Amino acid sequence: MKIQPFALERYFARHEFSARHLLSSSDCESLTMAQLLRTADPETMALWENLKLGYTETPGHPALREAVAEIYDGLTADDILVVVPEEGIFLLMNALLRPGDHVVCAFPGYQSLYEIARSIGCTVDTWQPDEDRGWHFDVGDLERKLRPDTRLIVVNFPHNPTGFLPAFGDYAEVIELARSRGAYLFSDEMYRYLEVDKADTLHSACELYGRAFSLFGLSKSFGVPGLRVGWVASRDRDGLDRMSMLKDYTTICASAPSEILAIMALKSRKSIISGHRERLLNNLAVLDRFFAEYPDCFQWVRPKGGSICFPRLKIDQGAEAFCDTLVEKTGIMLVPSTLFGYGDTHVRIGFGRENLPDVIDRFAGYLDATFRSGKS
Numbered sequence: 408m409k410i411q412p413f414a415l416e417r418y419f420a421r422h423e424f425s426a427r428h429l430l431s432s433s434d435c436e437s438l439t440m441a442q443l444l445r446t447a448d449p450e451t452m453a454l455w456e457n458l459k460l461g462y463t464e465t466p467g468h469p470a471l472r473e474a475v476a477e478i479y480d481g482l483t484a485d486d487i488l489v490v491v492p493e494e495g496i497f498l499l500m501n502a503l504l505r506p507g508d509h510v511v512c513a514f515p516g517y518q519s520l521y522e523i524a525r526s527i528g529c530t531v532d533t534w535q536p537d538e539d540r541g542w543h544f545d546v547g548d549l550e551r552k553l554r555p556d557t558r559l560i561v562v563n564f565p566h567n568p569t570g571f572l573p574a575f576g577d578y579a580e581v582i583e584l585a586r587s588r589g590a591y592l593f594s595d596e597m598y599r600y601l602e603v604d605k606a607d608t609l610h611s612a613c614e615l616y617g618r619a620f621s622l623f624g625l626s627k628s629f630g631v632p633g634l635r636v637g638w639v640a641s642r643d644r645d646g647l648d649r650m651s652m653l654k655d656y657t658t659i660c661a662s663a664p665s666e667i668l669a670i671m672a673l674k675s676r677k678s679i680i681s682g683h684r685e686r687l688l689n690n691l692a693v694l695d696r697f698f699a700e701y702p703d704c705f706q707w708v709r710p711k712g713g714s715i716c717f718p719r720l721k722i723d724q725g726a727e728a729f730c731d732t733l734v735e736k737t738g739i740m741l742v743p744s745t746l747f748g749y750g751d752t753h754v755r756i757g758f759g760r761e762n763l764p765d766v767i768d769r770f771a772g773y774l775d776a777t778f779r780s781g782k783s
């Protein structure tokens with residue numbers, strides 16, 4: 408298999424554990440083991456204490472799949488395949504796509520959502536948003552990209568990196584477009600439940616369309632990415648079966664301790680997620696003030712969901728050079744848009760972490776010293 412390096416992940420590999428202040432992480436503040444164990448009910452605690460560290464079931468622990476299925480209207484445990492989130496993208500693309508297939512993917516985005524299809528030999532067209540309309544993805548644009556034989560549409564809402572979330576009507580039209588073409592729909596819902604306004608939460612695509620595959624997991628909205636637990640939910644059993652067969656060549660099954668910890672996280676999802684939402688909203692208020700104070704440095708679209716946003720730089724420096732100097736001089740890590748293959752003009756800011764107010768203070772100090780010194 409020939410595939411391009413995953414630019415964002417390579418950049419994180421270089422900086423994530425050496426930069427002093429991360430300002431671009433897409434996950435929410437991680438829970439500690441003790442915090443998670445404290446949420447466990449007696450039944451799950453018994454599973455934890457009596458756990459034998461053997462191999463586990465390929466589709467996932469039955470109790471985990473039950474707990475996941477509860478999130479979705481009309482789905483059962485049999486409609487769930489437990490995967491590492493990134494693995495789910497890999498498995499789905501390889502299960503559904505053949506060389507020459509036509510794919511349309513939301514872009515900019517998480518690289519594997521289009522790169523894996525390209526590596527298989529598919530023709531990938533991109534569906535791009537309009538920054539001047541609040542990073543709006545226009546459904547008419549998507550329709551124009553579709554062909555009668557389009558095999559797969561790939562979307563990701565709330566969107567990484569812009570934080571865009573479509574209106575219900577637009578989202579319904581996307582599903583209808585997939586249905587009318589008989590195309591598969593892959594809906595990456597990793598940032599679900601992190602909508603700024605809860606009322607904007609979309610239905611999961613797998614609830615609305617039989618050929619949709621929804622990816623979700625515990626990395627972002629639950630703040631436990633180290634468990635490496637996610638899942639693909641779909642009523643297309645044939646597709647899930649094909650993914651399971653491929654999983655024999657990737658991980659075979661999930662980590663036994665992670666599965667039990669994942670059950671705990673899912674059972675306590677209301678309190679865990681509401682804690683993260685509260686922090687996100689507080690941090691968003693910090694960003695509101697920050698961007699209001701630095702209109703000469705940034706143009707900002709306030710995100711509607713997720714834990715990241717994608718401001719445009721207005722200073723006289725490319726995003727990559729800006730980020731390189733920033734991390735070198737201050738230890739603050741930001742991600743430039745070049746890593747998304749989306750020009751050299753934007754940076755991604757993550758606001759799910761506890762220390763965001765402190766890091767933003769340091770960042771403001773750097774901007775003052777570098778771009779405003781000498782100005783009154």
Ligand SMILES: Cc1ncc(COP(=O)(O)O)c(C=O)c1O
Pocket residue numbers: 433491492493494517563567595597624626632635
């Ligand atoms: C949109 C999106 N999909 C999938 C993933 C993969 O999740 P994980 O890193 O937990 O495998 C990420 C991670 O950043 C993401 O942003």
